[in-house]
Amino acid sequence: xxxxxxxxxxxxxxPDQFLELERDYxxxxxxxxxxxxxxxxxxxxxxxxxGSSSAAEQDEKSGVDEDEVDQLASxxxxxxxxxxxxxxGARKKRSAARGSGKGEKxxxxxxDRLSALPDEILLQILNCTSSPASLLSLSIVSRRFHKxxxxxxxxxxxxxxxxxxxxxxxxxxxxxxxxxAELVYGTICFTCGKTALRMPDVFLRKRLCKSCRETHIxxxxxxxxxxxxxxxxxALRDCTLQSRQSPSQPKKLSKTHYGFLPHVQQELGRLLxxxxxxxxxxxxxxxxxxxxxxxxxxxxxxIAVARSPTDSSRSAYVFDFGRKxxxxxxxxxxxxxKRREKLAALEKESGALFExxxxxxxxxxxxxxxxxxxxxxxxxxxxxxxxxxxAETDFQKSDLVETWLTDRFxxxxxxxxxxxxxxxxxRVLKVLDSVRKKRQSLELKLQQxxxxxxxxxxxxxxxxxxxxxxxxxxFPLFADFLLFDSTRTLWEPKDAVVDESAYxxxxxxxxxxxxxxxxxxxFYALQQILGCTLDIPQDEELSSDxxxxxxxxxxxxxxxxxxxxxxxxxxxxxxxxxxxFFGSLPDLLDHQHEIxxxxxxxxxxxxxxxxxxxxPKFRFSLxxxxxxxxxxxxxxxxxxxxxxxxxxxxxxxxDDETARLQWYNAPRETHKKKERDWRVIMCRIKRDVDEAxxxxxxxxxxPPALRLFASRPDSE
Ligand SMILES: [Zn+2]
Ligand SMILES: [Zn+2]
Numbered sequence: 001x002x003x004x005x006x007x008x009x010x011x012x013x014x015p016d017q018f019l020e021l022e023r024d025y026x027x028x029x030x031x032x033x034x035x036x037x038x039x040x041x042x043x044x045x046x047x048x049x050x051g052s053s054s055a056a057e058q059d060e061k062s063g064v065d066e067d068e069v070d071q072l073a074s075x076x077x078x079x080x081x082x083x084x085x086x087x088x089g090a091r092k093k094r095s096a097a098r099g100s101g102k103g104e105k106x107x108x109x110x111x112d113r114l115s116a117l118p119d120e121i122l123l124q125i126l127n128c129t130s131s132p133a134s135l136l137s138l139s140i141v142s143r144r145f146h147k148x149x150x151x152x153x154x155x156x157x158x159x160x161x162x163x164x165x166x167x168x169x170x171x172x173x174x175x176x177x178x179x180x181a182e183l184v185y186g187t188i189c190f191t192c193g194k195t196a197l198r199m200p201d202v203f204l205r206k207r208l209c210k211s212c213r214e215t216h217i218x219x220x221x222x223x224x225x226x227x228x229x230x231x232x233x234x235a236l237r238d239c240t241l242q243s244r245q246s247p248s249q250p251k252k253l254s255k256t257h258y259g260f261l262p263h264v265q266q267e268l269g270r271l272l273x274x275x276x277x278x279x280x281x282x283x284x285x286x287x288x289x290x291x292x293x294x295x296x297x298x299x300x301x302x303i304a305v306a307r308s309p310t311d312s313s314r315s316a317y318v319f320d321f322g323r324k325x326x327x328x329x330x331x332x333x334x335x336x337x338k339r340r341e342k343l344a345a346l347e348k349e350s351g352a353l354f355e356x357x358x359x360x361x362x363x364x365x366x367x368x369x370x371x372x373x374x375x376x377x378x379x380x381x382x383x384x385x386x387x388x389x390x391a392e393t394d395f396q397k398s399d400l401v402e403t404w405l406t407d408r409f410x411x412x413x414x415x416x417x418x419x420x421x422x423x424x425x426x427r428v429l430k431v432l433d434s435v436r437k438k439r440q441s442l443e444l445k446l447q448q449x450x451x452x453x454x455x456x457x458x459x460x461x462x463x464x465x466x467x468x469x470x471x472x473x474x475f476p477l478f479a480d481f482l483l484f485d486s487t488r489t490l491w492e493p494k495d496a497v498v499d500e501s502a503y504x505x506x507x508x509x510x511x512x513x514x515x516x517x518x519x520x521x522x523f524y525a526l527q528q529i530l531g532c533t534l535d536i537p538q539d540e541e542l543s544s545d546x547x548x549x550x551x552x553x554x555x556x557x558x559x560x561x562x563x564x565x566x567x568x569x570x571x572x573x574x575x576x577x578x579x580x581f582f583g584s585l586p587d588l589l590d591h592q593h594e595i596x597x598x599x600x601x602x603x604x605x606x607x608x609x610x611x612x613x614x615x616p617k618f619r620f621s622l623x624x625x626x627x628x629x630x631x632x633x634x635x636x637x638x639x640x641x642x643x644x645x646x647x648x649x650x651x652x653x654x655d656d657e658t659a660r661l662q663w664y665n666a667p668r669e670t671h672k673k674k675e676r677d678w679r680v681i682m683c684r685i686k687r688d689v690d691e692a693x694x695x696x697x698x699x700x701x702x703p704p705a706l707r708l709f710a711s712r713p714d715s716e
Contacts, residue, residue, distance in 0.1 A: 119148055123157060132161045132181035139178070150178050167356050172346045175205060183207055184357065191216065199250040202357065203243035203350040204260045217247045218264060220257045228268050231327055232275060239267040239339045242347060251358060267339075271332060278329025327673075380405075382415045383428055390425075395432050402438065407431050444494060451491035452482055454498040462510065473589050474518045477619070479601040484513040524618045525585045526552055529562045532627035557585045560644045561630055564588050564620045565686040568596050582682040583646065588620055623689045626682055629704040633661070633678060636708040649678055659710040667692070667701055674709060681706070 117125075126135065126149075135158060139149040148154065158177030162169065170180050182188075189196040189209035200207035201217070208216065220237045227236060240263050246254040328336075387395050404410060410431055416424055459478050466472045481487055486509035490498055556562060566581035566588055581591045592599075596619075605617070634641040637652045653659050653676065660674040663681050671684045685704050692701045 122148070123154070127157055127160055130157075130161050131165055132158060132167075133165075133185040135161050136178075136181050136185050152176065154178070166360060168349075168352045170205075170349045170353050172349050173342075179205075180353075184353075199245075199357070201243050201245050201247075201250065201258075201260075202354040203245055203347060204241060204258070204263075205350065206260060213247045216261045217243075217258050218261050220259045220264075223264070227264065228272055229275075232268075232271050232332070235271055235328060235332055235336045236264065236268055238336050239271065239343075240264050241343050243350075245354070251361070253354070270335070274331040274335055275328055278331045281331075282329060377411045378415050379413050380411050383410055386416070386421060386425075387428065387432065393429060393432075395429075395436075399432055399436055401435065403435050404431060447494075448491050451496060451498045455482065455487065455490060455503075458498075458503045462507075462514075470586070473586050473593070474521065475589075475593070476514060476517050477592055477596060477599055479596075479599040479605075480517070480617075480619075481510075481514075482601055483605060484510060484517075486510045486513050521589075521618060522557075522585070525557065525562075525564060525620070528564060528620075528622040529627075532622055532624050533561060554586075558645055559584075559642075560634065560639075560646050560649060561627065561641055563630065563646055563682075564622050565626060565683070566591060566596075566619065567621050567686075567690075568592065568599060568619045571595065578677075578680050578683045579687045580683045582626075582679045582686070592619065623686055625689050625701060625704055626685050629663075629682060629685050629706060632704070632706045636661075636706060646679075653678065656710050659708065662707045662709065663704055664707050665702055665705045 126138070130138070135149060138145050140146060149157065155177040158181055159169065162177060162180065167180075167184065169177070171177070182190075183200050183202070183205055186200075186207050187195060187197055188207065189212050190206045191212045192209060194209040194211075196207050196209040196212075198210075201213075204217075220240060220242060223233060223236065227233065237257070237259075240259040242257040242259060244253045244255075244257060246252065246256065247258065384400055387393065387400075388397065409427060456478060459481050463472055463475050466475065476484075482491065486506050490496055490502055490506055496502075562585070563583055564585060571580045572578070581588060581595070583591065631641050633649065634644050637644075637649055639648050639652070660676055661678045661681050662672060662674040663684060664672055666672045666684065667688055671688065675681055685701075688701050692699050
């Protein structure tokens with residue numbers, strides 16, 4: 001039979017492609033399975049290990065995984081005996097419960113001494129013997145221990161153990177003592193329950209396994225657009241608990257800040273809600289104002305915004321009042337401020353704990369004994385015996401610390417023989433000498449610091465006893481006061497004493513130096529100001545005779561062109577959110593007393609030879625760029641730069657409620673933002689000048705160009 005057309009038989013079999021996919025899938029599944037068995041932490045399951053898994057299981061798990069094992073986590077061999085007892089007890093209890101023989105049960109129960117003890121006595125024992133690490137191990141031995149130890153009332157047991165271990169507390173934000181122990185000494189990832197032996201992130205208060213670190217820790221400075229609008233980015237950072245431990249090197253503090261992704265997302269959610277509320281409010285407010293202005297405009301009293309009443313479309317004003325970079329409304333602002341304050345306290349606590357952990361780690365490293373035998377090196381022990389027995393030296397056991405424990409010559413090599421000893425003795429004593437010297441100089445520095453602290457009281461007294469407010473303003477900061485020769489004699493010498501009589505004896509000399517400082521500070525300020533206005537190079541002496549400048553009186557210092565910028569870092573006037581302070585010399589000095597009163601002099605100021613050559617250092621300046629901007633500002637405000645004061649500019653801005661100043665050629669985009677507060681612009685300039693000067697390739701910034709956005713002056 002001829003067919004109508006030739007047909008190709010249709011195949012309903014399995015396509016090869018599918019088979020290949022299936023094979024592939026099986027291969028992957030197998031690989032994942034073996035990987036899972038070996039514990040090489042692939043994906044994070046939702047496995048909850050806390051409490052349910054036995055210590056033995058955990059030991060098994062902890063044998064593998066993780067690039068680096070943190071020192072402190074291995075601490076839990078400390079109270080081995082106690083742990084063994086408890087484990088035995090738990091095991092026996094379990095098997096006894098399973099077994100049926102009555103007599104046997106009774107016998108075992110008697111043997112299980114630790115578990116048989118009443119809670120109070122057990123806690124007493126734990127209270128004086130345990131380290132946080134062994135408490136932690138005990139808490140997962142049995143249900144009873146877990147319940148006993150992790151109840152909130154038991155925080156005191158943990159607290160004492162923690163204090164014994166030399167760690168500071170960290171209770172902010174509802175963090176409990178047992179959680180802290182889990183953080184520092186635990187072995188389990190807080191999010192997925194897998195083994196996590198590396199040093200935890202103390203700042204984020206999380207112990208995380210490798211894969212959880214990779215998925216949950218984010219750099220806060222490079223958040224992309226999935227984290228909401230850009231203008232909220234800084235607010236988001238501020239609202240997030242920040243870590244300075246880099247995930248790759250948890251024992252170092254990095255400059256980059258990291259956050260825990262779920263935290264960041266939670267905060268983003270909150271901010272977006274608040275921001276929307278702010279926007280709604282503002283739009284409503286603006287709509288009302290717009291309607292009013294529109295009406296006024298119709299009545300012929302023109303106001304800048306309402307000048308084109310034809311353009312009344314919604315988009316026109318939304319655009320104008322739309323938010324710019326770093327701008328947000330009162331709700332967001334208040335939330336950020338509140339949140340940052342709270343987090344700052346937490347971060348401070350974490351910082352202290354971090355330092356303590358690193359310190360303990362180091363100490364452990366130093367006392368590390370021979371890894372094979374667990375004993376201190378025989379060579380060192382032998383040398384210690386010889387040194388202590390040496391009648392010609394006075395080294396004590398207390399001298400056998402620090403470098404002595406790590407010095408290669410002392411610790412490495414074979415035991416010194418009696419023949420070798422006389423020859424090696426000088427070298428050994430040299431090591432001890434340097435240990436002692438180092439300790440003595442450290443002690444001296446500590447004593448000096450204590451004396452400096454003691455001087456603060458007399459400094460305050462001296463300042464309060466000044467006759468006029470101006471004299472209290474023109475007064476050195478405590479940090480500078482400490483550098484005076486007359487003051488130095490009270491804290492620097494080994495045998496110096498700070499007391500009433502020493503202070504009284506030095507007082508006249510101090511007053512003299514303060515008076516000298518007053519002349520110098522004015523002269524320095526003058527140099528800064530005239531250096532900008534008179535085109536004189538700043539390193540050139542203006543005139544050796546300071547009296548020649550008598551004409552530059554208080555009135556001169558009050559001028560806008562004489563305003564100076566605070567150069568103490570970090571100088572932030574938190575109220576105005578300004579990176580530094582800008583104002584007249586007296587205002588600046590007042591500012592420094594108020595904000596930087598607790599400033600500590602740097603080590604170089606205190607101890608280098610350069611510090612001793614009498615060259616007072618002042619902590620303010622007037623960069624040429626700022627001086628130029630001031631002149632430009634006067635022009636824009638139509639003020640005479642020869643007579644204008646900062647108050648005149650303030651008045652100008654008060655008179656024109658819409659006036660805003662812009663630094664339109666600022667090197668960074670955020671600094672081009674229009675500002676009502678003109679001082680903010682000056683501070684930005686100073687900040688960028690400094691940044692450019694201290695950049696890897698130091699450079700100058702372009703002369704600042706300012707633009708003023710003001711309503712058109714009245715036509716009358
Ligand atoms: Zn994990
Ligand atoms: Zn300041």
